[in-house]
Amino acid sequence: MTQRIALVTGGTGGIGTAIVRYLARQGHKVATNYRDEAKAQAWRARMADDGIEVCMVPGDVADPESSAAMVRAIEAQCGPIDILINNAGITRDATFHRMTYQQWIDVINTNLNACFNVTRPIIEGMRARKWGRIVQISSINGQKGQYGQANYAAAKAGMHGFTISLAQENAKFGITVNTVSPGYVATDMVMAVPEEVREKIVAQIPIGRLGKPEEIAHAVAFFTTDEASWITGANLAINGGHYMGW
Numbered sequence: 001m002t003q004r005i006a007l008v009t010g011g012t013g014g015i016g017t018a019i020v021r022y023l024a025r026q027g028h029k030v031a032t033n034y035r036d037e038a039k040a041q042a043w044r045a046r047m048a049d050d051g052i053e054v055c056m057v058p059g060d061v062a063d064p065e066s067s068a069a070m071v072r073a074i075e076a077q078c079g080p081i082d083i084l085i086n087n088a089g090i091t092r093d094a095t096f097h098r099m100t101y102q103q104w105i106d107v108i109n110t111n112l113n114a115c116f117n118v119t120r121p122i123i124e125g126m127r128a129r130k131w132g133r134i135v136q137i138s139s140i141n142g143q144k145g146q147y148g149q150a151n152y153a154a155a156k157a158g159m160h161g162f163t164i165s166l167a168q169e170n171a172k173f174g175i176t177v178n179t180v181s182p183g184y185v186a187t188d189m190v191m192a193v194p195e196e197v198r199e200k201i202v203a204q205i206p207i208g209r210l211g212k213p214e215e216i217a218h219a220v221a222f223f224t225t226d227e228a229s230w231i232t233g234a235n236l237a238i239n240g241g242h243y244m245g246w
Helices: 014-025 037-049 064-077 101-129 150-173 195-203 213-223
Strands: 005-008 029-034 054-058 083-086 132-137 175-182 235-238
Touching: 005 014, 005 064, 014 029, 014 037, 014 083, 014 213, 029 037, 029 064, 037 054, 054 064, 064 101, 083 101, 101 132, 101 150, 101 175, 132 150, 132 213, 150 175, 175 213, 213 235
Parallel strands: 005 029, 005 083, 029 054, 083 132, 132 175, 175 235
Antiparallel strands: none
């Protein structure tokens, strides 16, 4: 397999960490961003203990200037970015009639506008080199909606609209653009939910369990291969049968 330079935004989170590990073990040189220096260095040390070296640079994906600086720093240290995984995301849950503008805009900026902020300074290089892989990490809730998550569902649904437009514009340049929409995955955030709430979620999943971060990472990595070069504009739902759409 050809070694590529891969940027995974939000790579220190549960799903992000799994994606970083998977791509690194495939032989790619992987980079991610951080905002908290101390937490980032602790995470990097844990990865190094597992034999995985990660290029880490500061960067706030919600801010276009910070995102552009992050991309420049990664490319200066590692080389041109061939694979981009737009994974960074946050929640600010509230029912819409109580939601503040700040709760709305924080989620839109980090989950959706970040796709523009990070992809824009990368896409021209991919087009010039005539090869690229871009994957958005959306969510089951961008497909079916969720009570108390109008902001999150809107952002996650918007990510796939971004995917299918970008896929059309860049197919002839050897660039594929796809979306992965995970269901409920056993990350630290989900496992912190009260057990009785988790049980109600699992009861709605035909397979009968939460997903594993590694299962999401496997699907993301599939989209980044040469063998997946005829797949673009697709959305792969990975949710244990929790939501089944066309």
